[in-house]
Amino acid sequence: MENPKHLEIVEHLKDHLTVSSELENMVALFKALGDVTRVRIILALAESTLSVTELTEVLDLNQSTVSHQLSLLKQQNLVKGTRNGKNIHYELSDRHIMTIVDQVKAHVLEH
Amino acid sequence: MENPKHLEIVEHLKDHLTVSSELENMVALFKALGDVTRVRIILALAESTLSVTELTEVLDLNQSTVSHQLSLLKQQNLVKGTRNGKNIHYELSDRHIMTIVDQVKAHVLEH
DNA sequence: TTAAGATATGCACATATGTTGATATGTATT
Protein backbone atom coordinates (compact mmCIF):
# COMPACT_ATOMS: atom_id res chain seq x y z
CA MET A 1 0.00 0.00 0.00
CA GLU A 2 3.09 2.20 0.04
CA ASN A 3 3.54 2.26 -3.70
CA PRO A 4 3.92 5.50 -5.67
CA LYS A 5 0.44 5.28 -7.10
CA HIS A 6 -1.09 5.28 -3.64
CA LEU A 7 0.94 8.32 -2.57
CA GLU A 8 -0.18 10.06 -5.72
CA ILE A 9 -3.82 9.45 -4.87
CA VAL A 10 -3.33 10.66 -1.30
CA GLU A 11 -1.74 13.84 -2.63
CA HIS A 12 -4.64 14.35 -4.97
CA LEU A 13 -7.22 13.90 -2.21
CA LYS A 14 -5.96 16.86 -0.23
CA ASP A 15 -7.31 19.24 -2.84
CA HIS A 16 -10.31 17.20 -3.68
CA LEU A 17 -11.83 17.02 -0.20
CA THR A 18 -12.13 20.63 0.80
CA VAL A 19 -15.30 21.78 2.51
CA SER A 20 -17.24 23.18 -0.43
CA SER A 21 -20.76 24.57 -0.26
CA GLU A 22 -21.83 21.60 -2.36
CA LEU A 23 -20.59 19.31 0.39
CA GLU A 24 -22.30 21.38 3.04
CA ASN A 25 -25.58 21.23 1.15
CA MET A 26 -25.33 17.49 0.94
CA VAL A 27 -24.67 17.23 4.65
CA ALA A 28 -27.57 19.56 5.37
CA LEU A 29 -29.86 17.24 3.41
CA PHE A 30 -28.62 14.18 5.27
CA LYS A 31 -29.01 16.03 8.54
CA ALA A 32 -32.58 16.96 7.68
CA LEU A 33 -33.35 13.28 7.20
CA GLY A 34 -31.46 12.27 10.32
CA ASP A 35 -34.38 12.62 12.70
CA VAL A 36 -37.23 10.23 13.39
CA THR A 37 -39.90 12.89 13.48
CA ARG A 38 -38.87 14.42 10.20
CA VAL A 39 -38.63 11.11 8.37
CA ARG A 40 -42.05 10.17 9.66
CA ILE A 41 -43.38 13.42 8.25
CA ILE A 42 -41.74 12.65 4.91
CA LEU A 43 -43.18 9.14 4.85
CA ALA A 44 -46.63 10.46 5.67
CA LEU A 45 -46.51 13.09 2.94
CA ALA A 46 -45.26 10.47 0.51
CA GLU A 47 -48.65 8.84 0.78
CA SER A 48 -50.88 11.85 0.90
CA THR A 49 -50.98 15.61 1.09
CA LEU A 50 -51.73 16.55 4.69
CA SER A 51 -52.44 19.62 6.77
CA VAL A 52 -50.46 20.44 9.90
CA THR A 53 -53.33 19.34 12.09
CA GLU A 54 -53.63 16.06 10.24
CA LEU A 55 -49.91 15.44 10.61
CA THR A 56 -50.22 16.24 14.29
CA GLU A 57 -52.95 13.63 14.71
CA VAL A 58 -51.51 10.97 12.45
CA LEU A 59 -48.07 11.11 14.02
CA ASP A 60 -49.32 11.80 17.52
CA LEU A 61 -47.13 14.85 18.00
CA ASN A 62 -47.35 18.31 19.44
CA GLN A 63 -48.60 20.89 16.95
CA SER A 64 -45.61 23.07 17.75
CA THR A 65 -43.23 20.23 17.04
CA VAL A 66 -44.79 19.56 13.65
CA SER A 67 -44.62 23.21 12.66
CA HIS A 68 -40.99 23.48 13.69
CA GLN A 69 -39.92 20.42 11.78
CA LEU A 70 -41.97 21.39 8.75
CA SER A 71 -40.21 24.73 8.64
CA LEU A 72 -36.88 22.93 8.76
CA LEU A 73 -37.94 20.60 5.96
CA LYS A 74 -39.14 23.58 3.96
CA GLN A 75 -35.75 25.23 4.31
CA GLN A 76 -34.20 22.15 2.74
CA ASN A 77 -36.73 22.19 -0.08
CA LEU A 78 -38.05 18.82 0.96
CA VAL A 79 -41.65 19.88 1.44
CA LYS A 80 -43.82 22.77 0.39
CA GLY A 81 -47.13 24.03 1.69
CA THR A 82 -49.99 25.75 -0.05
CA ARG A 83 -52.72 27.48 1.86
CA ASN A 84 -56.33 26.42 1.43
CA GLY A 85 -58.43 28.62 3.62
CA LYS A 86 -57.56 28.01 7.23
CA ASN A 87 -55.46 25.00 6.43
CA ILE A 88 -52.11 24.62 4.78
CA HIS A 89 -51.67 21.51 2.69
CA TYR A 90 -48.17 20.14 2.85
CA GLU A 91 -46.68 17.85 0.24
CA LEU A 92 -43.28 16.64 -0.85
CA SER A 93 -41.69 19.31 -3.00
CA ASP A 94 -39.94 16.69 -5.02
CA ARG A 95 -40.73 13.06 -5.72
CA HIS A 96 -37.01 12.48 -6.12
CA ILE A 97 -36.62 12.50 -2.35
CA MET A 98 -38.36 9.16 -2.10
CA THR A 99 -35.72 7.60 -4.32
CA ILE A 100 -33.15 8.44 -1.68
CA VAL A 101 -35.34 7.30 1.19
CA ASP A 102 -36.15 4.04 -0.57
CA GLN A 103 -32.51 3.45 -1.34
CA VAL A 104 -31.62 3.88 2.32
CA LYS A 105 -34.45 1.60 3.33
CA ALA A 106 -33.17 -1.06 0.93
CA HIS A 107 -29.69 -0.69 2.32
CA VAL A 108 -30.87 -1.04 5.89
CA LEU A 109 -32.87 -4.16 5.08
CA GLU A 110 -29.76 -5.84 3.74
CA HIS A 111 -28.14 -5.79 7.17
CA MET B 1 -59.47 17.41 0.39
CA GLU B 2 -62.17 16.41 2.85
CA ASN B 3 -63.48 13.52 0.79
CA PRO B 4 -63.93 10.03 2.25
CA LYS B 5 -60.94 8.66 0.42
CA HIS B 6 -58.65 11.16 2.08
CA LEU B 7 -60.00 10.33 5.53
CA GLU B 8 -59.44 6.69 4.79
CA ILE B 9 -55.81 7.30 3.95
CA VAL B 10 -55.30 9.37 7.10
CA GLU B 11 -56.77 6.55 9.17
CA HIS B 12 -54.45 4.07 7.51
CA LEU B 13 -51.38 6.21 8.16
CA LYS B 14 -51.75 6.06 11.92
CA ASP B 15 -50.80 2.40 11.91
CA HIS B 16 -48.34 2.66 9.12
CA LEU B 17 -46.11 5.30 10.66
CA THR B 18 -45.14 3.80 13.96
CA VAL B 19 -41.54 4.07 15.10
CA SER B 20 -40.19 0.71 13.99
CA SER B 21 -36.61 -0.44 14.33
CA GLU B 22 -36.41 -0.34 10.56
CA LEU B 23 -37.23 3.35 10.68
CA GLU B 24 -34.72 3.93 13.44
CA ASN B 25 -32.01 2.18 11.44
CA MET B 26 -32.75 4.37 8.45
CA VAL B 27 -32.54 7.48 10.59
CA ALA B 28 -29.30 6.26 12.14
CA LEU B 29 -27.83 5.90 8.65
CA PHE B 30 -28.93 9.40 7.66
CA LYS B 31 -27.58 10.76 10.91
CA ALA B 32 -24.24 9.09 10.29
CA LEU B 33 -24.02 10.91 6.97
CA GLY B 34 -25.22 14.18 8.45
CA ASP B 35 -21.80 15.48 9.41
CA VAL B 36 -19.16 17.15 7.29
CA THR B 37 -16.26 15.25 8.78
CA ARG B 38 -17.86 11.88 8.30
CA VAL B 39 -18.91 12.55 4.72
CA ARG B 40 -15.40 13.73 3.93
CA ILE B 41 -14.09 10.45 5.32
CA ILE B 42 -16.56 8.53 3.16
CA LEU B 43 -15.59 10.50 0.06
CA ALA B 44 -11.92 9.91 0.75
CA LEU B 45 -12.38 6.18 1.22
CA ALA B 46 -14.46 6.06 -1.94
CA GLU B 47 -11.31 6.88 -3.85
CA SER B 48 -8.79 4.85 -1.96
CA THR B 49 -8.22 2.64 1.03
CA LEU B 50 -6.52 4.75 3.69
CA SER B 51 -5.00 4.37 7.12
CA VAL B 52 -6.07 6.53 10.05
CA THR B 53 -2.91 8.56 9.80
CA GLU B 54 -3.43 9.14 6.11
CA LEU B 55 -7.00 10.25 6.72
CA THR B 56 -5.73 12.57 9.43
CA GLU B 57 -3.30 14.18 7.00
CA VAL B 58 -5.51 14.26 3.96
CA LEU B 59 -8.44 15.80 5.80
CA ASP B 60 -6.31 17.93 8.08
CA LEU B 61 -7.97 16.68 11.24
CA ASN B 62 -7.01 15.60 14.71
CA GLN B 63 -6.14 11.90 14.97
CA SER B 64 -8.59 11.54 17.82
CA THR B 65 -11.38 13.07 15.79
CA VAL B 66 -10.76 10.68 12.91
CA SER B 67 -10.76 7.66 15.20
CA HIS B 68 -13.95 8.74 16.90
CA GLN B 69 -15.79 9.26 13.65
CA LEU B 70 -14.45 6.07 12.14
CA SER B 71 -15.79 4.11 15.07
CA LEU B 72 -19.18 5.71 14.52
CA LEU B 73 -19.07 4.86 10.83
CA LYS B 74 -18.04 1.33 11.69
CA GLN B 75 -21.05 0.97 13.97
CA GLN B 76 -23.26 1.83 11.03
CA ASN B 77 -21.49 -0.68 8.81
CA LEU B 78 -20.35 2.08 6.50
CA VAL B 79 -16.65 1.37 6.76
CA LYS B 80 -14.48 -1.51 7.87
CA GLY B 81 -10.84 -1.68 8.83
CA THR B 82 -8.30 -4.43 8.44
CA ARG B 83 -5.03 -4.40 10.27
CA ASN B 84 -1.77 -4.47 8.33
CA GLY B 85 1.04 -4.40 10.83
CA LYS B 86 0.97 -1.12 12.70
CA ASN B 87 -1.58 0.41 10.39
CA ILE B 88 -5.25 -0.25 9.91
CA HIS B 89 -6.50 0.12 6.38
CA TYR B 90 -9.99 1.51 6.24
CA GLU B 91 -12.31 1.09 3.29
CA LEU B 92 -15.99 1.40 2.52
CA SER B 93 -17.73 -1.73 3.70
CA ASP B 94 -20.19 -1.47 0.90
CA ARG B 95 -19.99 0.14 -2.53
CA HIS B 96 -23.73 0.62 -2.31
CA ILE B 97 -23.23 3.59 0.00
CA MET B 98 -21.88 5.65 -2.84
CA THR B 99 -25.12 5.21 -4.73
CA ILE B 100 -26.87 7.03 -1.94
CA VAL B 101 -24.22 9.72 -1.66
CA ASP B 102 -24.23 10.28 -5.40
CA GLN B 103 -27.99 10.46 -5.44
CA VAL B 104 -27.94 13.15 -2.78
CA LYS B 105 -25.23 15.01 -4.61
CA ALA B 106 -27.33 14.96 -7.76
CA HIS B 107 -30.32 16.21 -5.86
CA VAL B 108 -28.37 19.06 -4.32
CA LEU B 109 -27.00 20.13 -7.69
CA GLU B 110 -30.51 20.50 -9.05
CA HIS B 111 -31.23 23.32 -6.60
C1' DT C 1 12.04 -5.88 27.15
C1' DT C 2 12.17 -1.34 25.87
C1' DA C 3 11.10 2.18 22.69
C1' DA C 4 8.46 4.18 19.07
C1' DG C 5 4.67 4.42 15.93
C1' DA C 6 -0.37 3.76 15.05
C1' DT C 7 -4.89 3.56 16.70
C1' DA C 8 -8.57 3.58 20.22
C1' DT C 9 -10.81 5.28 24.31
C1' DG C 10 -12.29 8.14 28.43
C1' DC C 11 -13.28 12.57 29.85
C1' DA C 12 -14.68 17.31 29.65
C1' DC C 13 -16.30 21.09 27.29
C1' DA C 14 -18.77 24.01 24.01
C1' DT C 15 -22.25 23.94 20.82
C1' DA C 16 -26.22 22.10 18.31
C1' DT C 17 -30.63 20.12 18.41
C1' DG C 18 -35.53 18.60 19.52
C1' DT C 19 -39.41 19.44 22.27
C1' DT C 20 -42.79 22.03 24.69
C1' DG C 21 -45.73 25.77 26.62
C1' DA C 22 -47.17 30.26 25.77
C1' DT C 23 -48.29 33.41 22.54
C1' DA C 24 -48.60 35.69 18.05
C1' DT C 25 -50.31 35.73 13.39
C1' DG C 26 -53.42 34.62 9.83
C1' DT C 27 -58.04 33.18 8.04
C1' DA C 28 -62.92 32.32 7.81
C1' DT C 29 -67.54 32.57 9.95
C1' DT C 30 -71.11 34.87 12.25
Next chain:
DNA sequence: AATACATATCAACATATGTGCATATCTTAA
Protein backbone atom coordinates in the same frame (compact mmCIF):
# COMPACT_ATOMS: atom_id res chain seq x y z
C1' DA D 1 -65.98 43.46 15.12
C1' DA D 2 -65.78 39.26 17.73
C1' DT D 3 -64.89 34.57 17.95
C1' DA D 4 -62.92 30.26 16.77
C1' DC D 5 -59.81 27.51 14.25
C1' DA D 6 -55.19 26.68 12.02
C1' DT D 7 -50.46 27.59 11.82
C1' DA D 8 -46.11 29.91 13.06
C1' DT D 9 -42.90 31.77 16.26
C1' DC D 10 -40.44 32.74 20.66
C1' DA D 11 -38.09 31.41 24.74
C1' DA D 12 -36.34 27.99 27.69
C1' DC D 13 -34.89 23.64 28.84
C1' DA D 14 -32.89 19.01 28.58
C1' DT D 15 -30.33 16.18 25.83
C1' DA D 16 -27.28 14.92 21.99
C1' DT D 17 -23.24 15.69 19.44
C1' DG D 18 -18.43 16.89 17.75
C1' DT D 19 -13.91 17.93 19.14
C1' DG D 20 -9.49 17.71 21.46
C1' DC D 21 -6.42 16.51 25.29
C1' DA D 22 -4.51 12.94 27.80
C1' DT D 23 -3.79 8.37 28.05
C1' DA D 24 -4.37 3.46 27.12
C1' DT D 25 -3.75 -0.39 23.93
C1' DC D 26 -1.68 -2.77 20.30
C1' DT D 27 2.05 -3.84 17.07
C1' DT D 28 6.65 -3.92 15.23
C1' DA D 29 11.62 -3.03 15.49
C1' DA D 30 15.78 -2.79 18.00
